[in-house]
Amino acid sequence: MLxxxxxxxxxxxxxxxxxxxxxxxxxxxxxxxxxxxxxxPTIGGLAINQLHDGTxxxxxxxxxxxxxxxxxxxxxxxxxxxxxxxxxxxxxxxNGNTWLEHAPLITIPSGTPASRRRILTV
Numbered sequence: 001m002l003x004x005x006x007x008x009x010x011x012x013x014x015x016x017x018x019x020x021x022x023x024x025x026x027x028x029x030x031x032x033x034x035x036x037x038x039x040x041p042t043i044g045g046l047a048i049n050q051l052h053d054g055t056x057x058x059x060x061x062x063x064x065x066x067x068x069x070x071x072x073x074x075x076x077x078x079x080x081x082x083x084x085x086x087x088x089x090x091x092x093x094x095n096g097n098t099w100l101e102h103a104p105l106i107t108i109p110s111g112t113p114a115s116r117r118r119i120l121t122v
Contacts, residue, residue: 010051011044014083035076038063043080048087051080052104060109074108081106 014036042059043051056077063073084106087099 009044010046010048011040013048014040031075032079035072035079039076039080048084049100051084051106053107056080056106070109077106077108081108 039056039059042062043055046055060073060077063076064070081103084100084103088101088103089098091099093099
């Protein structure tokens with residue numbers, strides 16, 4: 001049984017998930033674990049059903065302020081988006097219900113930061 005209570009915190013949920021994924025042969029588990037651990041100060045106390053763009057914005061702002069690249073932030077948001085998608089479609093509780101009725105839309109910012117833009121001349 002993975003998810004028992006809609007009030008379970010994200011930290012507790014991810015701890016159990018990572019324990020399972022560690023034995024699944026997933027090659028990116030180390031990277032995803034690191035990305036998720038960086039999110040725990042911001043979202044660790046939230047329940048999985050409380051995650052959405054608004055609750056993830058402080059994570060993105062804090063990581064940018066810490067000098068992390070947009071790509072690193074987007075990778076972390078992508079991992080959360082995938083987890084929420086699986087929670088709404090594949091992962092089921094002991095009664096056969098999905099963890100979430102639907103996955104919230106998680107926006108992955110597009111574009112290149114101004115510091116990386118190049119002006120092309122002919």
